[in-house]
C-alpha cells in the first residue's frame with residue numbers, strides 16, 4: 001500500500017527547545033488517522049512539519065512521496081494537501097460569499113482572482129450540496145456561523161481533490177448539535193470511494209468516529225503510542241497518557257471519558 005506520510009526518527013527544535021522528539025509514523029493510503037494529544041503535546045508543530053512549514057532538525061520526512069530537503073517544492077506539495085484549521089479561518093475576506101470561497105480552493109488562493117470554469121462552478125455546487133451548505137452559498141462569509149464556516153472550508157479544501165485532508169480541531173467553537181452534525185457530514189463524505197486520506201486532529205476523544213481506523217497518541221512531543229484506534233483508546237493507555245485515572249465508555253463505536261475521582265477513606 002502507498003504511504004501518504006512517512007516520518008522516521010523526526011525531531012524538531014525551535015528557539016533552542018526540543019518540541020518533537022524521535023517521531024516515527026506511517027500513514028498509508030485509505031487509512032484515516034486521528035492525531036490525539038493534550039494541549040501543548042506538539043500537534044500543531046507536527047502539522048506544520050507535514051505541510052512543509054517547518055523543516056525537521058533531525059530525521060526524514062516523506063509526504064505524498066516527496067522527501068523533504070531532496071525533491072520537494074513546498075508550494076506544490078501544499079496544493080495536494082487540503083488543510084482546514086482555525087488559523088486559516090481568519091484569513092478569508094469577510095465579504096466573499098461561501099460560493100466564492102469554495103471556488104477559490106481550485107486555485108489554492110485566498111480570494112478569487114481568476115475566472116473559474118463552468119466545470120469548477122459545478123464542482124463547487126456539488127461540494128456545497130454534499131456538505132449541506134448550498135442554501136447559504138450566496139451569503140457573505142462574515143455572516144456565517146462557526147459551524148457553517150467550517151463546512152464551507154471543508155468544501156473549499158476538497159475543490160482541489162487533495163490526496164490528504166487535514167482537519168485541525170474542526171469542531172472548535174461548535175455547540176453539541178453543530179458538532180454532531182459536522183461529524184455526520186465528515187463521516188458521510190469519507191464513505192465515498194474518491195475520499196482522500198483523512199488526518200483528524202483533536203483533543204476530544206468523543207469526536208473520534210468509527211471511520212478513523214488508526215490513532216497516534218502524542219505526549220510532550222513524543223509518540224506515546226500509535227496503532228488501531230480501539231486499542232489506543234483503552235482506559236489503561238489513556239490513564240497513562242494523562243497521568244490520571246480515566247474510564248472509557250463505548251457507545252455505538254464511539255468512546256467518551258470519565259475521570260476517576262480518588263476517594264480517601266475517613267478511617
Ligand SMILES: Nc1ncnc2c1ncn2[C@@H]1O[C@H](COP(=O)(O)OP(=O)(O)OP(=O)(O)O)[C@@H](O)[C@H]1O
Pocket residue numbers: 014015017019037038039040041042043044045046203
Ligand atoms: N516556535 C516555538 N518556540 C518555542 N516553543 C514552541 C514554539 N512553537 C511551539 N512551541 C512549544 O511546543 C509545545 C507544543 O506546541 P504545539 O502548539 O505544537 O502544541 P499543540 O498540541 O498543538 O497544543 P494545543 O492543543 O494547545 O493547540 C508547546 O509547549 C509550545 O509552547
